Amino acid sequence: QTNHHSSTMATPGGAAPATGAPGAPGAVSVNPVIRGVEYRCGDCGSKNLIKGGDPVRCRQCGFRILYKTRTKRLIQFEAR
Secondary structure: OOOOOOOOOOOOOOOOOOOOOOOOOOOOOOOOOOOOEEEEEOOOOOEEEEOOOOOOOOOOOOOOOEEEOOOOOOOOOOOO
16 A cells, blocks of 8 residues: 655655755745735825735824825836
């Protein structure tokens, strides 16, 4: 009989599974990125990190008008 319950996992082709070591080929890096969008309050000007499902409201003063801060990435549009 063949033992189907093995303590090590093998990928197709006999390669070892990725261990997650940084710089290793095929490794998946787990980067603790905070998901959410940064907004500024329209009343007090404080920064707020809003995630999906969070109420749209300033955490400091409770004001409901928030302005999205500009991205720091370079965005280039092609004009025709």
